[in-house]
Amino acid sequence: xxxxxxxxxxxxxxxxLNCETKMFCRCPSRPGDEPNRNTCPICLWLPGNLPRFNRExxxxxxxxxxxxxxxxQKESAFDQKVYYYPDLPKGYQLSQxxxxxxxxxxxxxxDANGARKTIxxxxxxxxxxxxxxxHENEGRxxxxxxxxxxxxMPLVEIVTEPDLRNSGxxxxxxxxxxxxxxxxxxxxxxxxxxxxxxxxNVSIRPAGSDQFNTKVEIKNMNSIRSVGDAIAYExxxxxxxxxxxxxxxxxxxxxxxEKRVTSPxxxxxxxxxxxxxxxxxxxxxxxxxxxxxxxLPEMPEQKAQRFVKHYGLTYEDAATMCSERxxxxxxxxxxxxxxxxxxxxQWIAGQVLPLLKECDETVSTSRLTPDxxxxxxxxxxRDEINSSAAKEILGKLRGSDAPLKVIVExxxxxxxxxxxxxxxxxxxxxxxxxxxxxxxxxxASKALGFLMxxxxxxxxxxxxPRLLKEIMTRKLG
Amino acid sequence: MHSEIFCxxxxxxxxxxxxxxxxxxxxxxxxxISVQGWPTEAGSAALRGFVAVEDATVVERLRDAGASLVxxxxxxxxxxxxxxxxxxxxxxxxxxxxxxxxxxxxxxxxAAASAGVFGFKPSYGQVSRxxxxxxxxxxxxCSILAKRLGDIEDVFTAIRGGDDRxxxxxxxxxxxLSPSAGPGRRPLSxxxxxxxxxxxxxxxxxxxxxxxxxxxxVGIAVREIPFDKYEFFPVVHNVIGSVEASSSCGKFDGVRxxxxxxxxxxxxxxxxxxxxxxFGLPLKAxxxxxxxxxxxxxxxxxxxxxxxxxxxxxxxxLHGEVDVVVSPARRAASDFxxxxxxxxxxxxxSLTLPANVTGQPxxxxxxxxxxxxxxxxxxxxxxxxGDELLLGIAGRILQELxxxx
Numbered sequence: 001x002x003x004x005x006x007x008x009x010x011x012x013x014x015x016x017l018n019c020e021t022k023m024f025c026r027c028p029s030r031p032g033d034e035p036n037r038n039t040c041p042i043c044l045w046l047p048g049n050l051p052r053f054n055r056e057x058x059x060x061x062x063x064x065x066x067x068x069x070x071x072x073q074k075e076s077a078f079d080q081k082v083y084y085y086p087d088l089p090k091g092y093q094l095s096q097x098x099x100x101x102x103x104x105x106x107x108x109x110x111d112a113n114g115a116r117k118t119i120x121x122x123x124x125x126x127x128x129x130x131x132x133x134x135h136e137n138e139g140r141x142x143x144x145x146x147x148x149x150x151x152x153m154p155l156v157e158i159v160t161e162p163d164l165r166n167s168g169x170x171x172x173x174x175x176x177x178x179x180x181x182x183x184x185x186x187x188x189x190x191x192x193x194x195x196x197x198x199x200x201n202v203s204i205r206p207a208g209s210d211q212f213n214t215k216v217e218i219k220n221m222n223s224i225r226s227v228g229d230a231i232a233y234e235x236x237x238x239x240x241x242x243x244x245x246x247x248x249x250x251x252x253x254x255x256x257x258e259k260r261v262t263s264p265x266x267x268x269x270x271x272x273x274x275x276x277x278x279x280x281x282x283x284x285x286x287x288x289x290x291x292x293x294x295x296l297p298e299m300p301e302q303k304a305q306r307f308v309k310h311y312g313l314t315y316e317d318a319a320t321m322c323s324e325r326x327x328x329x330x331x332x333x334x335x336x337x338x339x340x341x342x343x344x345x346q347w348i349a350g351q352v353l354p355l356l357k358e359c360d361e362t363v364s365t366s367r368l369t370p371d372x373x374x375x376x377x378x379x380x381x382r383d384e385i386n387s388s389a390a391k392e393i394l395g396k397l398r399g400s401d402a403p404l405k406v407i408v409e410x411x412x413x414x415x416x417x418x419x420x421x422x423x424x425x426x427x428x429x430x431x432x433x434x435x436x437x438x439x440x441x442x443x444a445s446k447a448l449g450f451l452m453x454x455x456x457x458x459x460x461x462x463x464x465p466r467l468l469k470e471i472m473t474r475k476l477g
Numbered sequence: 478m479h480s481e482i483f484c485x486x487x488x489x490x491x492x493x494x495x496x497x498x499x500x501x502x503x504x505x506x507x508x509x510i511s512v513q514g515w516p517t518e519a520g521s522a523a524l525r526g527f528v529a530v531e532d533a534t535v536v537e538r539l540r541d542a543g544a545s546l547v548x549x550x551x552x553x554x555x556x557x558x559x560x561x562x563x564x565x566x567x568x569x570x571x572x573x574x575x576x577x578x579x580x581x582x583x584x585x586x587x588a589a590a591s592a593g594v595f596g597f598k599p600s601y602g603q604v605s606r607x608x609x610x611x612x613x614x615x616x617x618x619c620s621i622l623a624k625r626l627g628d629i630e631d632v633f634t635a636i637r638g639g640d641d642r643x644x645x646x647x648x649x650x651x652x653x654l655s656p657s658a659g660p661g662r663r664p665l666s667x668x669x670x671x672x673x674x675x676x677x678x679x680x681x682x683x684x685x686x687x688x689x690x691x692x693x694x695v696g697i698a699v700r701e702i703p704f705d706k707y708e709f710f711p712v713v714h715n716v717i718g719s720v721e722a723s724s725s726c727g728k729f730d731g732v733r734x735x736x737x738x739x740x741x742x743x744x745x746x747x748x749x750x751x752x753x754x755x756f757g758l759p760l761k762a763x764x765x766x767x768x769x770x771x772x773x774x775x776x777x778x779x780x781x782x783x784x785x786x787x788x789x790x791x792x793x794x795l796h797g798e799v800d801v802v803v804s805p806a807r808r809a810a811s812d813f814x815x816x817x818x819x820x821x822x823x824x825x826x827s828l829t830l831p832a833n834v835t836g837q838p839x840x841x842x843x844x845x846x847x848x849x850x851x852x853x854x855x856x857x858x859x860x861x862x863g864d865e866l867l868l869g870i871a872g873r874i875l876q877e878l879x880x881x882x
Contacts, residue, residue: 041530041531045733046734047517047519047527047610047728048511048517048533050606050607050643050644051644052641052642053644082727082771082772084730086744089732089733090728091724091728091730092724092727144744146732146733272772274724274771274778275782277615277645278614279644
């Protein structure tokens with residue numbers, strides 16, 4: 001395969017904003033409800049109705065734009081993107097084509113080789129979502145049903161510059177973008193749940209050239225993984241076209257997750273965009289913008305740096321703690337209870353998050369509150385329990401409201417650290433297992449493990465392992 | 478007679494409030510204006526059988542002021558033109574005291590002039606468009622026809638002002654009508670646009686000059702004023718109007734309401750056939766033209782928007798120099814009942830459409846510009862949002878003309 005070609009990739013990302021209501025009416029934004037429940041004369045676009053733009057959508061769109069370091073434009077406006085399709089109740093979609101809300105942002109990503117890259121964001125604009133079509137058969141007649149619950153849902157479209165060069169970078173970029181926007185609280189950004197859709201524009205060119213060749217748009221990816229797979233497939237497909245001397249034409253292709261290929265769907269359609277005469281122009285005063293800006297939290301990158309400086313975490317641990325805003329806040333709450341921050345980070349990453357994921361909970365909904373976890377980790381630090389007991393208690397702290405003390409006492413989890421108690425246990429174990437003692441003394445170090453296991457069992461797992469080993473090795477001499 | 482004028486007459490006894498400026502007034506609204514529970518077909522097969530689910534804001538406010546709603550008057554398709562329109566006849570024939578109808582290129586003023594009654598198109602943004610089944614969102618304006626100027630003022634006071642269901646209204650709402658907004662006793666001036674004067678036939682010109690002499694007789698200074706690019710008004714209206722119409726008629730696609738052609742094999746065919754059956758010829762041509770600008774000639778549309786801004790600016794400057802700009806409301810030869818192509822419509826409405834492009838308020842006075850071709854109507858155009866002043870000036874002119882007999 002020709003190694004002297006590189007791919008040029010740009011992404012168009014649609015993100016559904018977290019809003020109580022739709023963008024141009026007051027219908028609840030719950031597209032998953034029973035079909036056509038959340039509709040009104042405006043979003044059904046009955047004659048005589050006018051769009052009433054919703055400030056909440058503007059605020060969330062500004063937050064998402066700020067999370068990508070964009071410049072918010074003082075003036076923006078809505079246009080009508082004209083096309084005819086049954087999912088579009090009025091023959092045009094309200095979108096900001098000529099005067100977008102925000103421009104010139106960027107996002108830094110680290111590629112597979114650890115190199116930092118800046119991916120530029122061309123623009124972020126607001127638009128309304130369209131209705132959902134459901135295709136069924138009534139007897140032998142194919143019918144298309146229209147569900148207007150989604151019509152008018154508030155979205156932003158994020159358009160990158162063609163700064164990505166391979167599928168790995170595209171996936172990493174999306175992960176960073178999701179993290180940034182989720183931090184801002186403006187969207188859930190879940191491809192699986194349909195609150196984020198990604199289209200990719202892919203073209204190839206001789207490595208080192210700065211020309212832009214005909215691009216192909218790919219749609220219908222339903223996870224970050226499939227975005228990567230689809231881009232990788234498309235790059236190879238285009239390279240083969242090049243080798244075979246087939247021209248590449250501008251068109252749209254669909255990713256087929258079953259067959260893992262892209263296949264042509266249609267020619268790329270660009271409808272006209274006409275300024276909408278009814279939605280007033282949006283003028284953003286600097287006071288208002290400053291006020292919205294104060295609602296933007298500390299962003300993940302700065303936060304991770306602070307965690308390194310302030311809590312002495314390694315950068316990797318800090319980055320893990322900052323992967324989600326709620327997790328970072330949880331970590332901080334635990335660390336601020338006076339627990340060793342590294343221990344807190346290790347336990348949150350290694351134990352708490354996997355456990356919660358398994359139980360379908362989040363740090364904000366679980367009974368495993370920061371102070372309960374901090375109490376548990378303090379006991380571990382003070383050697384009052386050992387780590388296997390701690391893991392067991394963790395499960396009980398999540399599963400009930402019982403106070404930590406009660407769980408520890410009633411479960412008899414307290415670690416046995418009294419030397420004379422442990423001496424007695426060791427004596428008994430050595431007495432009961434003469435052959436293992438014999439083996440050990442012949443040099444079979446495995447036997448020590450067996451004897452330790454026996455002793456741990458005898459204390460029902462509550463022995464302080466460090467002390468026990470000390471006594472055991474001393475007695476085995 | 479009724480069936481020619483009305484397409485729906487309310488037979489239920491009205492339960493109107495007994496207070497308000499319009500108590501005892503009978504009102505009709507054009508079939509483009511929504512009245513809850515009434516057929517609101519807007520004269521189009523696209524909306525055959527469509528029943529409005531809510532009152533238009535103007536209807537709600539008429540009722541709140543005590544008016545009783547008699548019925549729906551016939552309308553040209555989506556208010557585009559005057560073919561078979563009933564509002565003027567309803568007022569002239571005494572069936573109602575006031576009638577509301579939309580004015581996109583001058584239909585309300587032309588109807589008033591033809592019927593020999595008063596017609597008032599408020600400034601764009603004075604009256605809510607909520608519930609108007611319109612065609613050109615940036616030009617459509619709910620207008621008032623009546624035999625008495627006092628009724629026009631009362632209805633305007635009742636229906637005007639802010640409405641959160643129409644976000645295109647300016648915020649905050651313009652000040653409300655008050656007697657002090659009138660011209661007082663100061664000397665008044667009227668301007669005549671030179672190009673407008675030159676475009677009149679000798680018969681029209683003679684009738685119009687007679688009206689101007691009458692104005693001068695009661696002390697109004699009349700002078701000719703230049704207006705750069707005045708001849709662009711029709712083409713600017715035509716390009717922008719057709720583009721907006723093409724978008725706003727997109728909702729008549731047969732998917733959720735309105736007319737759907739039977740027996741289509743797929744939805745593209747459904748669209749094409751439903752829309753082919755839905756619209757009449759002049760509107761079809763207009764929509765097709767608008768789509769052509771949208772899809773193929775977008776630069777022309779952009780240029781029209783730029784010229785529109787210039788024309789609006791020119792109008793503003795004129796109103797710094799004169800109180801009102803005057804012209805006839807229609808040509809002697811214009812037969813609105815026969816205008817049935819886009820070209821004929823623009824020809825027929827050439828004298829009224831500038832105010833739709835600029836959004837200015839215009840009052841048409843009956844009985845002042847008359848010739849063998851009938852009443853041509855005298856248009857008084859005021860400054861944007863100078864509605865009160867304009868109505869005040871008209872009141873003073875009528876008083877003084879009466880006084881001098």
